[in-house]
Structures are given as structure tokens and as C-alpha cells.
Amino acid sequence: MTQLSHDFKYQPTISLSSEQIEAFHRDGFLSVPQISTPEEIEMMREAYDRIFSSEVGRADGNKFDLAGDGEEGKTQTLPQILGPEQYAPELWDTQARANALHIVRQLFGPQMAVQGSHAIFKPAQHGATTPWHQDEAYWNPDFEYQSVSVWMPLQDVDEENGCMQFISGSHQSEILAHQPIGNNPKIHGLELSPEANADVSNPTICPLSAGGCTLHPSRTLHFTAANNSLRPRRAFIMIFGAPTVSREELGLPKRRFPWKEKRQTL
Numbered sequence: 001m002t003q004l005s006h007d008f009k010y011q012p013t014i015s016l017s018s019e020q021i022e023a024f025h026r027d028g029f030l031s032v033p034q035i036s037t038p039e040e041i042e043m044m045r046e047a048y049d050r051i052f053s054s055e056v057g058r059a060d061g062n063k064f065d066l067a068g069d070g071e072e073g074k075t076q077t078l079p080q081i082l083g084p085e086q087y088a089p090e091l092w093d094t095q096a097r098a099n100a101l102h103i104v105r106q107l108f109g110p111q112m113a114v115q116g117s118h119a120i121f122k123p124a125q126h127g128a129t130t131p132w133h134q135d136e137a138y139w140n141p142d143f144e145y146q147s148v149s150v151w152m153p154l155q156d157v158d159e160e161n162g163c164m165q166f167i168s169g170s171h172q173s174e175i176l177a178h179q180p181i182g183n184n185p186k187i188h189g190l191e192l193s194p195e196a197n198a199d200v201s202n203p204t205i206c207p208l209s210a211g212g213c214t215l216h217p218s219r220t221l222h223f224t225a226a227n228n229s230l231r232p233r234r235a236f237i238m239i240f241g242a243p244t245v246s247r248e249e250l251g252l253p254k255r256r257f258p259w260k261e262k263r264q265t266l
Helices: 018-027 038-052 095-108 258-264
Strands: 030-032 063-065 079-082 113-122 130-133 147-153 164-166 178-180 190-192 204-206 213-217 222-224 233-241
Touching: 018 030, 018 095, 038 079, 038 095, 038 113, 038 233, 095 113, 095 147, 095 213, 095 233, 164 213, 178 258
Parallel strands: 130 190
Antiparallel strands: 030 213, 063 079, 079 113, 113 233, 130 222, 147 213, 147 233, 164 204, 164 222, 178 190
């Protein structure tokens, strides 16, 4: 796999206003109209399509269907690639990443650093729903996190082809009960379980132009609808965070994520 330099050539070209910073901390998400350029988005889209149309990442366990059970021959409806820059290095050092890091540091301070990225594709006409969930439900329950995901589409997105939807204020909650999608332990993707009793009836829907973004911390409830449109939906997600700290070190009670334990015993 490609080794990536952490020296970036781009300087940030945007900053958040005080009103935007206040809205992010109040609501648990923020929509930003543009963090990239049309030329860069075209380059990134070409690289994105190239790696999704190939088998790169599969042998490393970095490419799989979030909504599938891994059976051979099944049409993938929500394919994901972890660390896509390993397979398309041009996705690493971008204006988008420089701007994303800058605004994340405006929100949480200079300790925030690049932690990773992933790409999630919803094919035209049969891209699956990404159910309501909290990102932290995927992670190690022994740690506390200060993390922000910057979700950037590589084409225009709306509700029809799978833009982001959020529940305002949900970042203030603890991690709710989750389960594998459809309660099938063979499926990677998670969804809220019925016992979570979460009210998701009044989401904020965030359409974006290509190269815009949304930002959310790891506990914000979010969702994207199935893509039944004639347009593919390409999402590129950059993750930034501070160093993790163990809950034990902070004097917090131990917590369990039974949905992760169940999968680990398969």
C-alpha cells in the first residue's frame, strides 16, 4: 500500500464565522457550502470511480459492502473503502483536506489532527439506506473521543440520492443501543435498535453542492436515504480528532457495546 506524507502543500481558504461555530456546538452538526474547487472535485471523482470499479482494498479487508453479509455474487448496495488514499494517493493532499482540518481546529482547537478517511458509494437506483446511527457505536467502548467527521459529496446531493440528515442536539446523548442492519450479525453496518427509543421524526435535511460538506461529532444521530435516483452518490468522509483517552483514566464507568461483542464472536 502507498505510504502517505503528512506534509500538506495547501493552505486553508475558508474560515467559520462565530455564528457557524455556535450553531455546530448547539446542534451537533454544520453544513458548509464549499471546501474544495470544481477542478479538484473532478479529479477526486475520477480517482473515486477508479477505485470503486476495481477490486483494490478487498484483499486487505478495506473494501466491503456495509449493507451486505459478504456472500459472493451479491450486488453491492452500500460499498465502502477504508483509507481510500492508500489506493488513490491523489485523494490525500487536497484543498478540501486543508480546509476541513482548519475549520475542525476552529471548532475544537489545535490538538485536532487527521485520523483517517473512508468513502461510501450509493449506486444509482439501488444504493441502500444508511440507517440512523452514531459513529461512536462502531468504536472501542473503553475510550472517550473528541472526533469530527467531515462528509463531502463529489456530486450534488439531495434527499433523493442520499444527502445527510441529522437530529439536532443528539450529540449531547450517550451512545444509544445499536444492532447490525436488519439485526443480521454478518452485516458490517449498524442501525439503532428498537430499544433505543430514539425520536428521529424531525430530521434536518442537508442538501449540498459537490465539494460542500457537513461536519458532525461522533455521537450525533445521522442517516442517509436510499439512492433511487438515476445519479450515483459518492461520499468522501475525512475524520479528525484529538488523542483518545481511556474512560478508566478519566474516572468514567466501564461501558459495553453488546453489538460489537456479538460480531466479534462470529
